[in-house]
Amino acid sequence: MPPSAAASPAPESRPAIPEAGSAAVSAPVPARLPDLADRFASRTEGMTASEIRALFAVASRPEVVSLAGGMPNLAALPLDLLASEVAELISRDGQVALQYGSAQGVPLLREQITEVMAAEGIRAHADDVVVTIGSQMALDLVTRIFCDPGDIVLAEGPSYVGALGSFAAYQAQVRHVAMDDDGLVPAALAEALSQLAAAGRRAKFLYTVPNFHNPAGVTLAVARRAEILELCRRYDVLVVEDNPYGLLGFDGQTYPALRSMDPDNVIYLGSFSKTFASGLRVGWALAPPAVRDKLVLAAESATLCPPTFNQMMVSRYLAGHDWRGQVKSFREMYRERRDAMLGALSTYLPAGCRWTHPDGGFYVWLTVPEGVDTKAMLPRAVRARVAYASGTGFYADGLGSRQLRLSYCYPTPERITEGVRRLAGVLNAELEVLHTFGTPDRAATRSVGSGTRRGPQTPSPDTT
Amino acid sequence: MPPSAAASPAPESRPAIPEAGSAAVSAPVPARLPDLADRFASRTEGMTASEIRALFAVASRPEVVSLAGGMPNLAALPLDLLASEVAELISRDGQVALQYGSAQGVPLLREQITEVMAAEGIRAHADDVVVTIGSQMALDLVTRIFCDPGDIVLAEGPSYVGALGSFAAYQAQVRHVAMDDDGLVPAALAEALSQLAAAGRRAKFLYTVPNFHNPAGVTLAVARRAEILELCRRYDVLVVEDNPYGLLGFDGQTYPALRSMDPDNVIYLGSFSKTFASGLRVGWALAPPAVRDKLVLAAESATLCPPTFNQMMVSRYLAGHDWRGQVKSFREMYRERRDAMLGALSTYLPAGCRWTHPDGGFYVWLTVPEGVDTKAMLPRAVRARVAYASGTGFYADGLGSRQLRLSYCYPTPERITEGVRRLAGVLNAELEVLHTFGTPDRAATRSVGSGTRRGPQTPSPDTT
Secondary structure: OHHHHHHHOOOHOOOHHHHHHHHHHHOOOOOOOOOOOOOHHHHHHHHHHOOOHHHHHHHHHOOOEEEEOOOOOOOOOOHHHHHHHHHHHHHHHHHHHOOOOOOOHHHHHHHHHHHHHHOOOOOOOOEEEEEOOOHHHHHHHHHHHHOOOOEEEEEOOOHHHHHHHHHHHOEEEEEEEEEOOOOOOOOHHHHHHHHHHHOOOOOOEEOOOOOOOOOOOOOHHHHHHHHHHHHHHHOOOEEEEOOOOOEEEEEOOOOHHHHHHHHOOOEEEEOOOHHHHHHHHHHEOOOHHHEEEEEEHHHHHOOOOOHHHHHHHHHHHHHHHHHHHHHHHHHHHHHHHHHHHHHHHHHOOOOEEEEOOOEOOEEEEEEOOOOOOOHHHHHHHHHOOOOOOHHHHOOOOOOOOOEEEOOOOOHHHHHHHHHHHHHHHHHHHHHHHHHHOOOOOOHHHHOOOOOOOOOOOOOHHHHH | OOOOHHHHOOOHHHHOOOOOOOOOOOOOOOOOOOOOOOOOOOOHHHOOOOOHHHHHHHOOOOOOOOOOOOOOOOOOOOOHHHHHHHHHHHHHHHHOOOOOOOOOOOOHHHHHHHHHHHOOOOOOOOHHHHEEEEHHHHHHHHHHHHOOOOOOOEEOOOOOHHHHHHHHOOEEEEEEEEEOOOOHHHHHHHHHHHHHHHHHOOOOEEEEEEOOOOOOOOOHHHHHHHHHHHHHHHOOOOOEEOOOOOOOEEEOOOOOHHHHOOOEEEEEEEEOHHHHHHHHEEEEOOOOHHHHHHHHHHHHHHHHHHHHHHHHHHHHHHHHHHHHHHHHHHHHHOOOOOOOHHHHHHHHHHOOEEOOOOOEEEEEEEEOOOOOHHHHHHHHHHOOOOEEEEEEHHHOOOOOOOOEEEOOOOOOOHHHHHHHHHHHHHHHHHHHHHHOOOHHHHOOOOOOOOOOOOOOOOOOOOHO
């Protein structure tokens, strides 16, 4: 939002409380609000609100089925048990839990994190783990230590909106690399790398979500993993592997982490937001020592240290409870919801729609028939009491106007089915208008690559 | 620390776990650690570890009296009561507390924060409060949205080490402005502003800690406040008022916040770290609407949102308990410790030492006799079982070699007295060497302004 649009009714301009006996109140307090447009750093130009924000107040009404958000469903958490755990934590260890800690994170939790990562074949030392405030902070710090303005980052197209937000905040340029149903396409990566090399450039890193991709709902085929790692090695490009959903494979399957296959060239990002509780904001980065040291320094200037209390709570939970059993409950809950969504999509959606079939995670990526603009359609969908995340938010280059992301993580199966039914109604109405009146002028310019070019969006919890 | 110094025994280089049936293990895993020195962003050059870090392992041994750290003393917190509060929070509101929230923070807590700020004369609306992960994050975000590389920030000399770390992380240049026992000197500020204007430059903001300054232990005289605000207005420079200690005046006195005197030109930063619990990492910024909007966007890309759980815990504490009474207990505890320190300084320190007399907060700023270098002396002090923070860490320009910061917040009065006695012994030994052998060559170059020029340090909880 430009500063000029931000002038609100301004409780700011009320007079200050007079301080008895002080010269304070004689300070000038002009009625005008300052025009700060010329003060902000140039990086703020890339900071824009996410598309769904404007609709959020409407979309969060109870009568609207929101398939837009990425909020994990916490219904399966054993709250009474957690309550007694946390009470004991405060009673017994409050003097430590409520105090500053190290910037790198609580040592015991870092040990435990290495055990969590072992499920995906990672062998790591706790010294190389940096605890962060959600993996979003890890993303922010990785970008901070690697990206000067104008530096290039490779990322899948589409890509996680929060990553695009961090890249924009540090004025990095995103070059998208194509995906298909088996994830990132090695030939497309090879082409991007060789084009950059031919131009005398080198990407700072490849950012990838290999498992149960957000927003695409696909998983990088195991056979492609070594090929992608070798390509990045050959062109001397680091890999940033973001893996918040890796343990949420619906058949209990896990995939070998890229980090397990090339420890020296991969920075791995993990999170407890989807496997335990997002509101604690505990994530981590696992990085080669030289990178780890920079991450710790950057973390110190960002927040001094992550909250000790939250780290100790996660640590107790991992130590004292069947967290693997809990993850299994989450998986089963999400699988039921995925089934509801795929079933409803098959039942209700008009011909010409295509969608991905996730075998884990939270999301389905839907491509609608030619001529339909998902961003333009969103207000009409919300009027029909269903919300989604339109596709353009997941690209840095304006693509995605024929796509949208559907989340099945939060609503009940019944609500998911009803939401998809409503979405189908909206799509049918759009198509009817198109068929009756022909493709409108603006639709004629909507083929791949011709969407309005706009900056990436900052993330918002409702679109994570 | 340069990347080359960071190579550790490298658990990273252990072979990856072979993945049965996958092509994974054929990926090349060279034994060498990658040399990443050419990859990091240029801003990482300003990220260096704080001086005390190297000594931290030694300085934190129980036999060493640490007067170095800024850890609040939490002994007075009612842990059992907090334990039952937090258990109830999880049992009753766990589905909200453990879930993502808004990037700006929990609305009820933002309301309550306006009530906390009212104690210092601030009238504000909850809409203009942004909850951050400690006020360190507020500092980081303010710098992020205002400072392009090379931009100038005015700050007291000495200044908070964590602020200098954030300014360095965004490659801002710090210009220090002199202080005396009444805080920032208006004439010095006027001179800095007019010199910048003459050079066609304008500082992005003045960063100031008006109350119970860290590290200087002085408070900005009330009579100077309007003058400083008017100077900043005249030169069109924003003020960033950092006030973590404002409620910790030992006689219960509070001072009118700069924000209360010029709402449109001051960004105010607050924290619960010193008045409640640092390990929860809950702070805030109060900003004019145009700035607030940018802060929220920047916060989203930094961490998505602050931990909901921690915010709700602070909110319950403020709503259900006599937090003002708790702050009074903290004040009394810190006053007793301040008295112990000032008494010991008078009793033990050799002639030629000068120190500040704080009437609130955590710190005394000590100037030692000519010829003594506090940074060079620190290892000898630690051998004598006392630790402090040497002065150079609090300047961006290499000054401070004749100064050091003493914290009285954490140790008992007896330990404080013993620590000062040991420090006096170390100082006497230094002076004896100087008197016996004359001023060493290096001391001859140690007059004001001639210290080794070095970058500012990133903060560390032990020196906050």
